Amino acid sequence: NAGVTQTPKFRVLKTGQSMTLLCAQDMNHEYMYWYRQDPGMGLRLIHYSVGEGTTAKGEVPDGYNVSRLKKQNFLLGLESAAPSQTSVYFCASKHRVPTEAFFGQGTRLTVV
Amino acid sequence: KQEVTQIPAALSVPEGENLVLNCSFTDSAIYNLQWFRQDPGKGLTSLLLIQSSQREQTSGRLNASLDKSSGRSTLYIAASQPGDSATYLCAARPQGGSEKLVFGKGTKLTVNP
Numbered sequence: 339n340a341g342v343t344q345t346p347k348f349r350v351l352k353t354g355q356s357m358t359l360l361c362a363q364d365m366n367h368e369y370m371y372w373y374r375q376d377p378g379m380g381l382r383l384i385h386y387s388v389g390e391g392t393t394a395k396g397e398v399p400d401g402y403n404v405s406r407l408k409k410q411n412f413l414l415g416l417e418s419a420a421p422s423q424t425s426v427y428f429c430a431s432k433h434r435v436p437t438e439a440f441f442g443q444g445t446r447l448t449v450v
Numbered sequence: 451k452q453e454v455t456q457i458p459a460a461l462s463v464p465e466g467e468n469l470v471l472n473c474s475f476t477d478s479a480i481y482n483l484q485w486f487r488q489d490p491g492k493g494l495t496s497l498l499l500i501q502s503s504q505r506e507q508t509s510g511r512l513n514a515s516l517d518k519s520s521g522r523s524t525l526y527i528a529a530s531q532p533g534d535s536a537t538y539l540c541a542a543r544p545q546g547g548s549e550k551l552v553f554g555k556g557t558k559l560t561v562n563p
Contacts, residue, residue, distance in 0.1 A: 380555035
């Protein structure tokens with residue numbers, strides 16, 4: 339039972355480079371989320387999706403894009419990475435009904 | 451706008467002590483509240499979920515309570531062990547059509563042998 343899987347686990351980017359983070363869940367969850375976690379700031383919501391083909395902005399969406407072409411996958415893209423995007427990124431998923439959310443193990447991204 | 455606060459930010463206790471972690475939220479209109487544990491460099495592990503209609507949930511040595519009227523939830527850990535050392539986060543799911551979880555900044559717990 340994989341749950342929520344994030345790829346990659348670590349990445350170092352140069353300023354201006356692009357990359358895509360992949361989140362995959364095998365629990366048939368409708369909702370998926372991308373958060374970033376920074377020291378002293380807690381977890382902040384970047385984007386989320388309430389179903390296949392839908393996305394919505396969270397608290398800190400600037401500089402990121404997302405896509406949910408398949409129900410089980412939620413992609414987070416950085417088109418032109420900036421040092422301010424150095425963070426740990428977490429993906430989460432849950433069912434539509436008010437049940438618990440499950441998190442991936444995180445992606446540690448450093449932009450130099 | 452829902453805001454979630456966890457106090458204290460850090461707590462250090464001797465092994466065997468019973469302890470309480472606090473979580474407060476500004477808007478009582480929530481669907482549920484969830485407690486998580488996060489070990490250093492790891493993801494979040496769900497501990498307990500309390501629906502808005504519930505008063506408490508228990509799992510092993512953990513007991514979480516919810517008082518919507520006062521905007522508070524507590525996580526009680528009985529007979530603490532060094533393995534309980536981690537950061538504990540609470541998250542509220544607001545009502546009103548929002549699908550988001552609003553997180554507190556966590557309480558870092560250290561249980562000393």
